[in-house]
Amino acid sequence: MRRLTSILVLLTAVMTVQAEDTPLIGNVLNRQTTSLNGDWNYLVDVQECGYYGYRREKLSYGFFRNAKPQQPEDLIEYDFDKAETMPIPSDWNTRDQRLFFYEGTVWFHRSFNYQPKAGHRTLLYFGAVNYEAIVFVNGQEAGRHVGGFTPFNYDVTNLLKAGENFVTVKVDNKRSRENVPTLIFDWWNYGGITRDVLLVDVPQTYIGNYSLQLDRRNSKQLNFSLQLSAKEANRQVTLSIPELKIKQMLTTDANGHVSTSLKVRKLQLWSPEVPKRYGVSLTLGPTDSDASDMVSDSIGFRTIETRGKQLLLNGQPIFLRGISIHEEKPNGGGRANGPEDAHTLLSWAKELGCNFVRLAHYPHNEYMVREAERMGLMVWSEIPVYWTIAWTDDDTFANASRQLNDMIRRDQNRCNVIIWSIANETPHGKERDTFLSRLSRQAHDTDSTRLVSMAMEVLAASNYHNKLQDNMNEYVDVISFNQYIGWYRDVKDAAKMTWEIPYDKPVIVSEFGGGAKYGLHGAKNQRWTEEFQENLYRENTAMLDKIDGLAGTTPWILKDFRSPRRLLTGVQDYYNRKGLFSDQGQKKKAFYVLKEWYEGKK
Numbered sequence: 001m002r003r004l005t006s007i008l009v010l011l012t013a014v015m016t017v018q019a020e021d022t023p024l025i026g027n028v029l030n031r032q033t034t035s036l037n038g039d040w041n042y043l044v045d046v047q048e049c050g051y052y053g054y055r056r057e058k059l060s061y062g063f064f065r066n067a068k069p070q071q072p073e074d075l076i077e078y079d080f081d082k083a084e085t086m087p088i089p090s091d092w093n094t095r096d097q098r099l100f101f102y103e104g105t106v107w108f109h110r111s112f113n114y115q116p117k118a119g120h121r122t123l124l125y126f127g128a129v130n131y132e133a134i135v136f137v138n139g140q141e142a143g144r145h146v147g148g149f150t151p152f153n154y155d156v157t158n159l160l161k162a163g164e165n166f167v168t169v170k171v172d173n174k175r176s177r178e179n180v181p182t183l184i185f186d187w188w189n190y191g192g193i194t195r196d197v198l199l200v201d202v203p204q205t206y207i208g209n210y211s212l213q214l215d216r217r218n219s220k221q222l223n224f225s226l227q228l229s230a231k232e233a234n235r236q237v238t239l240s241i242p243e244l245k246i247k248q249m250l251t252t253d254a255n256g257h258v259s260t261s262l263k264v265r266k267l268q269l270w271s272p273e274v275p276k277r278y279g280v281s282l283t284l285g286p287t288d289s290d291a292s293d294m295v296s297d298s299i300g301f302r303t304i305e306t307r308g309k310q311l312l313l314n315g316q317p318i319f320l321r322g323i324s325i326h327e328e329k330p331n332g333g334g335r336a337n338g339p340e341d342a343h344t345l346l347s348w349a350k351e352l353g354c355n356f357v358r359l360a361h362y363p364h365n366e367y368m369v370r371e372a373e374r375m376g377l378m379v380w381s382e383i384p385v386y387w388t389i390a391w392t393d394d395d396t397f398a399n400a401s402r403q404l405n406d407m408i409r410r411d412q413n414r415c416n417v418i419i420w421s422i423a424n425e426t427p428h429g430k431e432r433d434t435f436l437s438r439l440s441r442q443a444h445d446t447d448s449t450r451l452v453s454m455a456m457e458v459l460a461a462s463n464y465h466n467k468l469q470d471n472m473n474e475y476v477d478v479i480s481f482n483q484y485i486g487w488y489r490d491v492k493d494a495a496k497m498t499w500e501i502p503y504d505k506p507v508i509v510s511e512f513g514g515g516a517k518y519g520l521h522g523a524k525n526q527r528w529t530e531e532f533q534e535n536l537y538r539e540n541t542a543m544l545d546k547i548d549g550l551a552g553t554t555p556w557i558l559k560d561f562r563s564p565r566r567l568l569t570g571v572q573d574y575y576n577r578k579g580l581f582s583d584q585g586q587k588k589k590a591f592y593v594l595k596e597w598y599e600g601k602k
Contacts, residue, residue, distance in 0.1 A: 003259055010455060011137060012044060015123055015283065020165070020428055021569050022123060022153055022154055022155045022229075023208055023209070023215075023229070024151060024152065024153060024203075024209070024406055025123060025153055025200060025206075025208060025209065026207075026208065026209030026210060026295075026409065026410070026412075026413075027209075027210075027295055027364075027413070028125055028151070028153075028198060028200060029298055029353060029366060029370070030295060030296050030297060031200050031201075031202070031295065032200070032202075033125075033198040033199060033200050033201070034198065034199040034201070035196065035197070035198055035199075036110060036112060036167065036198065036199060037087075037088055037089060037197060038087065038088065038090045038110070038195055038355075038421070039085040039086070039087055039088075039110075040085060040086055040087075040108045040109060040110045040193070041080040041081065041083040041084070041085055041108070041109045041110070042084060042085070042086050042092070042106055042107060042108050042344075042485070043063065043078055043080065043083050043106065043107045043109075043110070043172075044065070044098075044099065044102070044104075044105075044106050045104070045105045045106065045107055046104055046105070048105050048172075050062050050063030050064075050078065050105075050170070050592065051063070051064075051105070051134075051170055060363075063078055063080075063107050063168065063170075064107075064134075064136035064139055064141070064144065064168045064170065065139045065424065066080060066109065066139060066166055066168060067279060070149045070556040075397070077475040080107075080109040080168075084096075086108070086192070088108065088110075088192075088193045088197060089127070089193055089194050089195045089196055089197070089335075089337040089338075090192060090193075090194070090334070090335070090337070091129045091130075091190035091191060091192045091194055091334055091335040092106055092190075092191050092192045093188065093189075093190050093191060093192075093333075093334070094190075094332075094333055094334035094335075095192075095334075096206075099191070101564070102191065103173050103174050103175060103189055103191065104172065104173070104174055105170060105171065105174075106171050106189075106191065106192065107167060107168060107169070107170055107171070108168070108169045108171060108192075108193055109167070109168045109169075110166065110167050110197075111164055111165065111166045112158050112164075112165055112166070112167070113163060113164055113165070113312060114161070114162065114163070114164075114165050114199070114206065115162055115163075115189070116157075116160065116162055117201060119203065119204060119290065119291055120157075120201055120203055120204070120206060120291065121155055121157045121201075121202050121203070121206070122155070122156055122157050122160060122199055122200065122201060122202075122203060122576045123153045123154065123155055123156070123199070123200040123202060124137065124153060124154050124156045124167065124197075124198075124199060125151065125152075125153040125196075125197070125198040125199075125200050126145070126151060126152055126153070126193065126195065126196075126197055126199075127151050127194075127196040127197070127198075127337075127366065128148060128149050128150060128151060128193075128194050128195040129145065129148070129169065129171055129192070129193050129194065129195075130148030130149070130168075130171070130173050130189070130190055130191055130194055131147065131148040131172065131173045131174070131175075131189075131191075131343065132144070132145070132147070132169070132171070132172045132173075133145045133152075133169055133171055133193075134169070134170040135154065135167070135169050136158045136166075136167070136168040136170075137159040137165065137167055137170070138158065138159055138160070138161065138165055138166060138439075139166075139168075140159050141157050142154040142159060145242075146179075146399055147180065147287045147399060147402065147403050147406075148173070148194075148362070149362035149363045149364075149382075149384065149403070150363055150402075150403050150406035150407060150410070151195070151406065151410060152406070152497075153200065167197075169193060171191060171192060171193065171427075171439040173189055173190075173191035173192075174446040175189065177390055178196070178390045178393050178395060178396050178399075179396075179399070180383070180384055180385060180389060180396060180399045180400045181361070181362075181385075181386040181387075181389075182383040182386070182387065182388060182389050182390065182429050183386060184388070185384070185386050185387065186359070186563050186576065187326055187361065187561060187562070187563055187566050187576075188328075188333065188561070188562040188563060188564065189564075190334070190335045192335075192336055194335045195337050195365050195366075196337075202229070202293065203284075203290050203291040203292070203293050204230075204289075204290045204291075205228055205229055205230045205232055205235070205256075205290055205293075206228070206229045206284065206293045207226060207228065207229075207282055207284050207293050208227045208228055208229040209226075209227055209293050209409060209412075210224070210225065210226040210227070210282060210295075210413070211223075211224070211225050211292075211412050211413060212224050212228075212239075212271075212280060212297075212299050212413060213301070213412075213413075213449045214267075214301035214302060214303060214449075215261070216303055216448065216449055217307065219267070219269075219303065219314075219315070220263060220264055220265065220267070221261050221262065221263060221264070222261065222262040222264055222301070223259075223260075223261050223262075224239060224258075224259060224260050224261070224262065225249075225257070225258065226239075226257070226258050226259070226282065227255075227256060227257050228252060228256030228257070228284070229256070230256055231254060231255050231256045232252060232254060232256045233252055233254045233256070234252065235251070235252040235256070235283065235284060235285065235287070236249060236250070236251060236284070236285035237249070237251070237252065237258050237284055237285070238250075238281075238282070238283040238285070239251045239262075239280070239281075239282055239538065240280070240281045240282075240283070241278050241279070241280050241550075242279060243278050243279065244262070244264055244267070244278060246262060248260065248262065255510070267301060269300075269301055269302050269303075269314045270301060270302045270373075270415045270416070271302065271313065271314060271376070272301030272355040272356075272376040272377065272378065273376065273561075274372060274376075275300065275373065275375065275376035275416075276300055277298040277299055277300040277373070277415075277469070278298070278299055278300070278301070278373075279296065279297075279298055280296065280297045280298070281294065281295070281296045281297075281300050282294065282295045282296075282297075290511055291487075297413060298360050299376075299413050299415065300415035300416070302314055302372065302415050303315065304418040304450060304451060305451075305498045306451065306477055306505060306506050307476065308504050308505075308507050308549075309504060309505060309507065309549030309551070310506060310551065311478065311506040311551040311552065313378075313418075314471055317581040318355075318551075319550075319551060319552055319601045320355065320356040320378065320508060320551060320552025320553070320554070321354050321355050321356060321552065321553075321598040321601055321602075322354055322355075322356035322357060322358055322380070322508075322552055322553055322554035322555075323349050323352060323354050323356075323357055323358070323359055323554055323555060323557070323558045323580070323594075324357075324358040324360045324510070324511060324554045324555065324556050324557045324558065325345060325349070325358065325359055325360065325364075325557065325558045325559075326360060326361075326505050326557060326558075326559075327359070327362070327364045327365065327368070328343060328559070328561045328562065328587050329341055330344040330348070330559065331346055331583075331584055331585050332583055332584065333561070333562040333575075333583065336364075336365065336368070338365075339367045339371060341367075341368075342365070342367045342370075342371040342372075343371055344375055344585075345368070345558065345559070346368070346371055346372055346375055347375075348558060348559070348581060348585075349377060349558060350375060350377070351595075352558075352580070352591065352594060352595050352598065353594075353595050353598035353602075354377065354555065354598070355376065355377060355378060356377060356378040356379070356380070357372060357377050357378070357379055357380070357554070357558075358380040358382070358421075358510060358554035359379060359380065359381050359382065360380075360382055360424070360557075361382055361384050361386050361424050362382065362383065362384040363381055363382070363383065363403070363406075363407040363410070363411075364381070366410060366411070369381070369411050369414050369416070370414065372416055373414050373415065373416040374393065376416075376418070377416060378416050378417075378418045379414070379416050379417045379418065379423055379573060380418070380419040380426055380453070380510075380554065381407055381411065381417055381419070381420060381421065382420075382421035382422075382424065382455075383400060383403045383404050383407060383421070383422060383423075383439075383443060384403070384424075385400050385422060385423040385424070385435075385436070385439070385599065386424050386425070386426075387422070387424070387425055387426065387427075388426070388427060389426070389435065391429070391431035391432050391434070391445055395413065397435060397438070399430075400435075400439060401438075401439065402441060404422065404439055404442060404446075405442070405446065407420070408420060408443065409446075409448050412447055416594040417432025418450055418451060418452055419450065419451045419452070419453050419478065420447065420452050420453075420482075421449070421452075421453050421454055421455065422436055422439040422440055422443060422452065422453075422454050423436055423439075423454040423455065424454065424455040424482075424510075425453075425456075425457050425482055428470065428471065433472060433477070433571075436454065436472055436475065436556070437472070437475045440452050440472075440475035440476065441475070443586055451476060451477040451478050452475070452476050452477050452478075453476045453478040453479075453480045453508065453510075454468045454472060454476055454480065455480050455481065455510040455511065456468065456472065456479070456480060456482070456484050457481060457482055457483075458479040458481050458483045459489075460480075461497075463500050464490075464493060464497050464498060465497075465499075465500065466483070466497060466498065466499050466500065467499075467500040467501075467502070468481055468499075468501050468502070468503075469502075473503045473505070476505075477505065478505060478506050478507075478508055478551070479501055479503050479505045479506065479507050479508070479549075480507070480509070480510040480512035481507075481509065481510060482509075482510050482512070482556075483509065483511070483512055484511070484512060484513070485497060485512070485513070485540065485543065486512075486514055486523060486536040486539055486540055487513065487514035487515070488538065492525075493534075494539035494540055494542070494543045495539060495542070497543050498546065499547045499548070501547065501548065501549060504589075505549070506549055506551035506552075507547060507548075507549045507550050507551055508550075508551060508552045508553065508554065509544055509547070509550070509552075509553045509554075510554050511555065511556040512540050512544070512552075512555050512556065513533075513536070513537070513540075513555045513556040513557065513590075514532065514533050514536040514578060515528060515533065515571075515572070515576070515577035515578045516528055516529060516530045516532060516533035516534075516577055516578075516588055516589075517529075517530075517571050517577055517582075518530070518560075518582035518584075518588055519582075519586075520571070520585045528571050528577070530588050530589040530590070531589065533578075533588060533589065533590040534588075534589040534590045534592075534593055536590070537555075537590040537593040537594055537597075538593050541593065541597040545602075555580075556578050557578050557579050557580075558579060558580060558581060559580070559581040559582070559583065560575045560576060560577050560579035560581070560582055560583040561575065561576050561579065561580040561583070562574055562575055562576075562583075563575065563576045580594065
């Protein structure tokens with residue numbers, strides 16, 4: 001043990017400074033930030049020896065310490081400075097061919113210079129890390145986050161120092177039955193720091209989050225609420241919307257909260273045809289001991305509601321000409337994570353004739369939602385309660401609940417988000433109904449300005465008559481279901497199908513489609529050919545026109561995406577081939593069928 005004595009004295013010192021688990025900050029893209037994106041060093045740790053000892057005890061001198069030998073005889077069996085680098089944000093599966101199928105732990109590390117600003121605080125913000133992230137700053141734990149698609153942040157002011165600092169993140173994407181999603185899902189389990197990493201500069205007390213919405217029952221009233229980061233009374237907050245000639249000063253209550261209603265005239269509502277947004281600024285006034293804080297935003301206003309089997313945008317019936325999208329890069333696999341990816345994918349949707357996109361099966365990155373808003377595309381946003389979840393596990397529900405909350409809080413001011421989805425293709429049962437009904441109530445309680453739905457299933461039917469029966473019908477505002485007639489069932493019988501949806505609510509067919517490999521041609525009854533997929537779309541669109549109350553569709557899917565469940569050599573090659581675009585962005589023949597059908601739905 002002599003060889004370790006000097007280094008262990010240093011590494012096992014008691015940590016006296018702790019970071020705070022901080023509520024998620026709103027509108028981070030319009031804050032004062034420093035990007036930590038770029039090249040990070042990484043180490044693949046298959047047996048987690050950088051975190052656990054050989055008896056599975058948690059180490060106090062793990063990789064997070066970023067230890068360096070102090071004397072020649074010191075034994076340190078890792079060195080981040082000599083490790084390979086990977087651009088962040090990204091996924092390790094497509095950045096290192098050795099890790100294509102890897103599920104496990106990878107350590108990421110970055111050094112950076114920092115100069116504290118007197119009287120200010122610093123948050124460390126991650127757009128997403130898949131799946132479990134344990135974050136360390138200068139060798140001390142800042143916090144642990146579970147869930148691969150929602151943002152989180154920590155107050156690391158007391159962990160930083162003037163000069164050189166480092167952040168180390170233990171990332172683990174191993175699947176588990178209790179996770180959300182659970183063990184089995186039909187997309188690639190991309191591991192890594194998949195979205196932006198930012199240092200956020202804020203005053204001691206700052207604007208934490210806020211909501212500005214058009215009242216759902218009064219189109220001449222805006223409802224505003226704001227929460228400070230601390231429970232401070234009598235702080236002055238100014239809300240300004242210059243184009244509407246609004247400037248109002250408000251005072252926080254004992255909880256650091258303000259709310260008000262504002263009368264407006266001649267408000268131009270956001271719509272796919274005219275995606276109008278208004279410049280908004282929020283200012284928290286300074287005090288003798290604290291600086292001011294200011295946040296700007298661009299916010300649109302609209303109403304979304306149902307009336308019987310009609311879906312109404314701004315009081316007018318609308319048909320949702322949609323498409324489902326996975327968060328994969330436009331040209332090839334890999335996690336999409338920036339404004340360029342978002343613009344390309346959404347431009348393809350616009351070319352298809354869409355006014356709506358289903359961002360499946362998890363919350364997509366913030367650039368995707370904002371770009372859709374700018375381009376006039378309504379959004380369905382979903383948490384990954386997918387297939388068979390551990391319905392009776394309390395921790396599983398808490399995880400799903402937090403993901404739902406963080407999805408809503410991040411995007412609550414994006415007017416194009418019209419539907420929060422709480423699940424996809426879940427099996428019927430009492431435990432499932434209890435789990436999902438709680439999520440539905442949470443979504444409605446958290447945000448009453450949007451609709452709640454979920455993707456149900458219609459399975460085999462007798463005598464070609466399909467009847468949707470799901471106990472969750474009473475907890476959702478829109479009835480949505482997936483069906484794969486022509487692919488997984490009834491390959492030749494779409495024309496014979498009839499449909500019964502016994503609920504007085506709008507209907508969205510949230511998935512239909514079939515696979516085709518781009519460039520493979522043959523007879524229309526030959527699987528995997530573009531002609532087969534083309535014919536499937538012709539028969540399905542004709543069939544769907546017969547559904548009473550059909551208010552929209554989001555066929556599966558915009559582009560081919562990677563999935564470990566798709567093994568057919570020479571055709572799938574670990575891609576789900578149901579895309580209307582290939583994995584390289586080439587249009588298949590079915591694209592034109594759906595485009596033509598949507599032209600008739602305007």
